[in-house]
Amino acid sequence: MRRTKEIKKLVACLEAQRWKVTTTTRGHYRFIPPDPDKKIIHTGGSPSDCRSLKNLKADLKRQGAEL
Numbered sequence: 001m002r003r004t005k006e007i008k009k010l011v012a013c014l015e016a017q018r019w020k021v022t023t024t025t026r027g028h029y030r031f032i033p034p035d036p037d038k039k040i041i042h043t044g045g046s047p048s049d050c051r052s053l054k055n056l057k058a059d060l061k062r063q064g065a066e067l
Helices: 002-016 052-062
Strands: 020-023 029-032 041-043
Touching: 002 020, 002 029, 002 052, 041 052
Parallel strands: none
Antiparallel strands: 020 029, 029 041
16 A cells, blocks of 8 residues: 555646656556657556566656656
């Protein structure tokens, strides 16, 4: 549960930075950066790996997110 709440906070932060965040039909998140030259990032809706949230944040920072 804790990670799901953290992802929701992360989504709100990214949307404030003009990122588009959508969910797929299978419940995964799709993070689309405002810069079209950057990569789209996908992640599970409820991460099971203990490092998944840290890895997601690192990927987002590499694509220009300010966290």
